Amino acid sequence: MSNRAIIVEQGDITRMAVDAIVNAANQQMLGGGGVDGAIHRAAGPELLAACRAVPEVRPGVRCPVGSVRWTPAFRLPSRHVFHTVGPVWRGGGYGEPELLASCYRRCVELAVYMGVRTLAFPAISCGVYGYPLDQAAEVSVATLRNSLNDETPLDAVYLVAFGQDMYQAWLTALGD
Ligand code: APR
Numbered sequence: 001m002s003n004r005a006i007i008v009e010q011g012d013i014t015r016m017a018v019d020a021i022v023n024a025a026n027q028q029m030l031g032g033g034g035v036d037g038a039i040h041r042a043a044g045p046e047l048l049a050a051c052r053a054v055p056e057v058r059p060g061v062r063c064p065v066g067s068v069r070w071t072p073a074f075r076l077p078s079r080h081v082f083h084t085v086g087p088v089w090r091g092g093g094y095g096e097p098e099l100l101a102s103c104y105r106r107c108v109e110l111a112v113y114m115g116v117r118t119l120a121f122p123a124i125s126c127g128v129y130g131y132p133l134d135q136a137a138e139v140s141v142a143t144l145r146n147s148l149n150d151e152t153p154l155d156a157v158y159l160v161a162f163g164q165d166m167y168q169a170w171l172t173a174l175g176d
Contacts, residue, residue: 005155016077024123047071134173
């Protein structure tokens with residue numbers, strides 16, 4: 001898959017009729033605000049039940065930072081939800097770029113494993129978790145370019161910005 005199939009859009013990821021959408025979750029995976037709250041509202045209560053069924057790897061942690069967990073998408077137009085947990089921004093010196101990159105990379109790996117052809121990401125960590133938008137845009141685009149090659153059986157990866165600022169940050173990062 002070449003770079004041209006990384007597509008930036010502005011909109012609501014819960015309306016994306018793709019094979020899988022990515023949720024910017026927290027380690028407990030019991031819902032929250034932001035895109036997590038929007039996805040749970042649109043998916044319906046079955047999503048919370050499916051998240052609860054994901055085993056804890058340690059008390060209070062179903063999905064460690066930088067990892068990914070799968071659930072069905074229930075009432076969403078997509079088929080799958082990939083729950084990933086981005087790093088909380090603490091200034092950049094605590095492994096945040098590597099952890100954010102891991103979120104994007106693990107979701108692509110899971111997509112390839114599951115035969116997903118179209119995948120949509122929100123701007124992981126760029127809301128409550130405070131990651132600077134331009135730095136997150138650079139990390140996400142670089143990671144996707146490294147993870148996607150002509151052998152990757154993905155037709156398209158969408159970067160779905162809710163706000164204009166993230167939309168511009170991703171366009172800038174793609175244009176580099
Ligand atoms: N579609 C696409 N993007 C959205 C939507 C939506 N419907 N709603 C919000 N966003 C965007 C935000 O504008 C932001 O750019 O998603 C990006 C990520 O912001 P958050 O949802 O706050 O996620 P994050 O910063 O990773 O913080 C995760 O917030 O909601 C809680 O449970 C979640 O504890 C976790 C934390």
